[in-house]
Amino acid sequence: MSFANQIIGGDIRSAARLIRDIEDEIPSAREELKNIYPHTGSAYILGITGSPGTGKSTLVDHIVRALREEEKTVGVVAVDPTSPFTDGAFLGDRVRMQRHSTDEGVFIRSVATRGHLGGLSRSTSDIVDVLDAMGKDVVIVETVGVGQDEVEIVRAAHTTVVVLVPGMGDDVQAIKAGILEIGDIFVVNKADREGADNTVREIEAMIERNSHADDTWRPVVVKTQANCNRGVSELLDMINKHRFFLSEGHRLSDLFEARVRERFLGELREMLLKRVLEKMERNGSFNKVVRSLAEKTEDPYTQAEKTASAVLK
């Protein structure tokens, strides 16, 4: 049985290896990804995003447990914000993996970027594909913050849950305005804290101002206390409600098409740059260009235009 077939058959060892190869950017991983691609598209992708300290990891744990009770298989991709710089794995990840290690139906992996723009969103999509092809019913993508890379990641999700806590400081208004557009469901976690109702009201007011059209989803707000499992079933109800909403009309296929478009653009962008740079390294023009820019005899805009004209048919 081929490697791809083993993954499609649900083999954990093969899936883990491919994920490692994706992260290490081993060329053969691309070939395997080509093979599993036709077997993707069945998993429901749930994006959960929130700043550090909002308790979203605890929330994810409860969601996983609830989904397991419904006999659904779950994959979790924890996007590791530390890793543009360090090769180290997410500290808490090993702990979490241990907690679910006896459950064959749960597969948790953290993903790191290798320090180039777009790398994080591309490798995350690839890893989601692996879990999807494995046959996981739900794939949860957990991200921190609202960087552009992470935004691309959550955009690819079917349902995006944005986790907030009461009283996050003076910049919170700006953050909320920014994440409003990506959130299908807003969770105010640590809802026992002072100011929780105020935070709920603020989010609802913002949703109101954003006046959605009749045929679009109107974001909802859910209060939770993840540490004592309060509000989690309400959150799951809302996720199911949004899932039902998406199932109507062309919404799911539109979402899928938008997703593959972005992935093609991401691959094409890197493939073009990679091939052109290889050529420039071979004929020594790359160093020449950098030197002319450093000496300011040329500018980066003109040089990019000239290079594009020189290499494109």
Next chain:
Amino acid sequence: MSFANQIIGGDIRSAARLIRDIEDEIPSAREELKNIYPHTGSAYILGITGSPGTGKSTLVDHIVRALREEEKTVGVVAVDPTSPFTDGAFLGDRVRMQRHSTDEGVFIRSVATRGHLGGLSRSTSDIVDVLDAMGKDVVIVETVGVGQDEVEIVRAAHTTVVVLVPGMGDDVQAIKAGILEIGDIFVVNKADREGADNTVREIEAMIERNSHADDTWRPVVVKTQANCNRGVSELLDMINKHRFFLSEGHRLSDLFEARVRERFLGELREMLLKRVLEKMERNGSFNKVVRSLAEKTEDPYTQAEKTASAVLK
């Protein structure tokens, strides 16, 4: 006098217009950027990054005031995390601009991305160039969080200050591990809060573990209380110390070369994709590719390779 010359002459109105044009991606902005490029490279670029609620905006205000007392001219680029989605300006920005509006030596602008990967770091570099060409002695780039786009931005700075506060929650270890590599100076702000010394010790232990070579900069930790201007002069001393460190040997020119290399790569990446997409739109192949991916008769990796082979010489 040409538009570029007006900016080089320090004209605020022209600079503001070019910055607006950069953000609106008006094609003529590129031409002006080409013209001002030879006049860049004199400003000292100071990156200040920290999560929402760390008080970094207040800190930036104090740094601006202190630099103004030394008769230095200052530009501030506040990178707006909200704007991948909204066109709205940073809420606090207008307030801050008003505060310094009577001072001709300070120029504050917020920058927004237009929702594509790398867009934020590219437009920020362009805006830094404008302030640099205007003749600002110091350009402060203020960012939120540690997204990959923001990482590229702070990488371009001469000195990077990472602002933390005591007791940021359970994910703080992971965040700290990630930002360690970009921080030249760590600020523990709100140092009157419980746990401040603990946070300082944790950062110092992490710096220790990262064991730097003799000829590299060893990051330092500074405690501040920005709201009452405490510790700000110590921070400025450290910034000057790092600046002096960079002035030795080839460090400044190495940094500049690394910066122009990244900028060229950024420009080239987008230029190549833009031209290829234009071609694909013209001959209708883009929609064909997306359809084949949505139908899963093709995969994004193979399609990207085929496209690259078809368009490159």
